Amino acid sequence: MWSRAVRSLWTNPLGQMRMFHSNFAGKVAVVTASTDGIGLAAAQALGQRGAHVVVSSRSQANVDKAVALLQNQNIRVTGTTCNVGKGEDREKLVQLTLDQCGGIDILVSNAAVIPFFGKIIDSTEEIWDEILSINVTSSFLMTKLVVPHMEKRGGGNIVFVSSIAGYQPMQGLGPYCVSKSALLGLTKVLAPELAPSNIRVNGVAPGMIKTEMSSPFWKNEEVMSEFKKRLSIKRTGKAEEIGSVISFLCSEEASYITGETIEASGGFNYGF
Ligand code: NAP
Numbered sequence: 001m002w003s004r005a006v007r008s009l010w011t012n013p014l015g016q017m018r019m020f021h022s023n024f025a026g027k028v029a030v031v032t033a034s035t036d037g038i039g040l041a042a043a044q045a046l047g048q049r050g051a052h053v054v055v056s057s058r059s060q061a062n063v064d065k066a067v068a069l070l071q072n073q074n075i076r077v078t079g080t081t082c083n084v085g086k087g088e089d090r091e092k093l094v095q096l097t098l099d100q101c102g103g104i105d106i107l108v109s110n111a112a113v114i115p116f117f118g119k120i121i122d123s124t125e126e127i128w129d130e131i132l133s134i135n136v137t138s139s140f141l142m143t144k145l146v147v148p149h150m151e152k153r154g155g156g157n158i159v160f161v162s163s164i165a166g167y168q169p170m171q172g173l174g175p176y177c178v179s180k181s182a183l184l185g186l187t188k189v190l191a192p193e194l195a196p197s198n199i200r201v202n203g204v205a206p207g208m209i210k211t212e213m214s215s216p217f218w219k220n221e222e223v224m225s226e227f228k229k230r231l232s233i234k235r236t237g238k239a240e241e242i243g244s245v246i247s248f249l250c251s252e253e254a255s256y257i258t259g260e261t262i263e264a265s266g267g268f269n270y271g272f
Contacts, residue, residue, distance in 0.1 A: 028051065029051040031053060031056075040239065047073070052101050063081055104149040113131060157202075158201045162203045162204065167181070205265070208237065214236075231266045
């Protein structure tokens with residue numbers, strides 16, 4: 001029984017040896033908005049390479065589901081609720097991580113909302129407050145909270161989840177596009193400031209990834225057929241295809257990369 005369990009850990013369903021990357025062994029990774037989609041895939045990618053991952057989102061039920069899923073994959077995981085727009089929730093997330101994991105090495109700031117679709121000129125102050133608070137300000141404030149703890153560990157990695165919408169305005173998504181452009185700027189500004197503390201700051205700019213958030217787009221055949229014309233790889237991306245980029249950016253393999261945002265979009269053509 002035991003030997004079968006051990007064998008299944010070391011081989012994939014085809015009986016081939018699994019490649020184990022343990023370069024995050026002993027590291028602690030906080031991933032915001034990580035009970036679904038790209039955040040969950042990032043937690044999975046980091047956890048599979050040995051990190052203790054801390055997952056969170058607004059709903060306790062979603063947290064419980066994500067923790068169970070990761071535990072079933074033998075990933076070391078801690079879960080808690082955290083609405084990144086609330087200061088007390090951000091502080092609770094960091095404190096719980098310190099109490100239960102002893103430090104912080106990696107922050108993946110992934111949370112975002114799209115509360116508005118239409119002409120930017122019709123968007124309201126409330127919409128701007130919400131988008132900037134969740135998509136941008138919380139990324140900065142999470143950074144501010146974790147940096148002193150990364151410094152205590154001798155360094156760390158921060159990854160912001162931006163979007164190709166940060167480079168190319170998407171029709172109807174004006175304020176969201178602006179928020180994602182702001183993350184490109186935040187990455188550039190923080191990188192030189194945190195480099196002396198051995199903290200690298202990078203971003204990822206996904207294209208259309210098949211998740212709940214993007215479902216109004218990929219479920220619409222007309223939108224998808226127009227979108228595909230701009231792609232070299234003519235399909236939506238998978239959340240794991242962004243999780244792997246995030247884990248690469250946090251790894252030693254990316255030790256000379258900081259201040260960059262890597263686009264993973266299936267070759268989205270901006271000049272179309
Ligand atoms: P998703 O699959 O819909 O998952 C969203 C996650 O965020 C859920 O776990 C949700 O859980 C959590 N969440 C929502 N609001 C939150 C808040 N205020 N505080 C904490 N957690 C919150 O979304 P996704 O597509 O993976 O998007 C993740 C990131 O990728 C976002 O920054 C998005 O802008 C970016 N992105 C996505 C695409 C795409 O095509 N999908 C493309 C480019 C960029 P709860 O409901 O329990 O809070």
